[in-house]
Amino acid sequence: DTEVTQTPKHLVMGMTNKKSLKCEQHMGHRAMYWYKQKAKKPPELMFVYSYEKLSINESVPSRFSPECPNSSLLNLHLHALQPEDSALYLCASSQATQGALADTQYFGPGTRLTVL
Amino acid sequence: AQSVTQPDIHITVSEGASLELRCNYSYGATPYLFWYVQSPGQGLQLLLKYFSGDTLVQGIKGFEAEFKRSQSSFNLRKPSVHWSDAAEYFCAVGVGTGTASKLTFGTGTRLQVTL
Numbered sequence: 001d002t003e004v005t006q007t008p009k010h011l012v013m014g015m016t017n018k019k020s021l022k023c024e025q026h027m028g029h030r031a032m033y034w035y036k037q038k039a040k041k042p043p044e045l046m047f048v049y050s051y052e053k054l055s056i057n058e059s060v061p062s063r064f065s066p067e068c069p070n071s072s073l074l075n076l077h078l079h080a081l082q083p084e085d086s087a088l089y090l091c092a093s094s095q096a097t098q099g100a101l102a103d104t105q106y107f108g109p110g111t112r113l114t115v116l
Numbered sequence: 117a118q119s120v121t122q123p124d125i126h127i128t129v130s131e132g133a134s135l136e137l138r139c140n141y142s143y144g145a146t147p148y149l150f151w152y153v154q155s156p157g158q159g160l161q162l163l164l165k166y167f168s169g170d171t172l173v174q175g176i177k178g179f180e181a182e183f184k185r186s187q188s189s190f191n192l193r194k195p196s197v198h199w200s201d202a203a204e205y206f207c208a209v210g211v212g213t214g215t216a217s218k219l220t221f222g223t224g225t226r227l228q229v230t231l
Contacts, residue, residue, distance in 0.1 A: 030215065031215060041224075055213065055214060056213060104165060107161070
């Protein structure tokens with residue numbers, strides 16, 4: 001099973017709302033990632049968790065708050081977002097071998113977020 | 117810092133024709149290179165990857181890519197394109213950071229297939 005699932009598929013929220021995106025994998029991977037992808041652009045890395053610890057934060061605004069409660073689950077908490085945050089949010093996971101250069105990242109289908 | 121360039125934003129080919137998508141990378145050490153495909157509104161699927169060994173890499177769906185260090189290139193090829201290959205294709209270079217890999221993507225090439 002090489003599946004990464006993400007819920008919800010679509011989310012519409014106002015600028016004052018609080019919502020969360022969820023990502024789950026059961027491949028035994030210990031590295032998990034959040035990417036943001038704007039229309040007609042490549043994915044941009046936001047956060048990386050390795051063994052449930054935040055290892056990379058690509059200077060993402062604090063209105064995005066990641067959480068990795070266990071090795072299979074990754075959340076992205078959203079609060080006070082701006083319309084320019086509307087995008088496809090992709091989750092990925094990889095094995096987390098030491099060095100990790102050749103690790104394949106497996107992507108979920110994404111959550112399409114619209115901020116009104 | 118590493119970077120990836122995909123010179124072609126949009127390519128149109130006829131079904132059954134051959135395909136080559138270009139990718140050039142910039143990276144100081146031996147690069148770890150990937151090709152991903154993304155259908156509209158979907159996540160990314162790995163087609164193939166190169167990290168050592170034979171410079172001609174075979175992937176899924178009949179794709180292959182050739183690593184040429186002298187040209188800093190990793191072009192993707194397919195001998196005969198099918199209509200279902202229409203999608204966005206991303207080349208990426210990977211950098212290991214401990215136990216996680218950081219991918220830097222090119223800007224992508226959108227492939228259109230005419231029947």
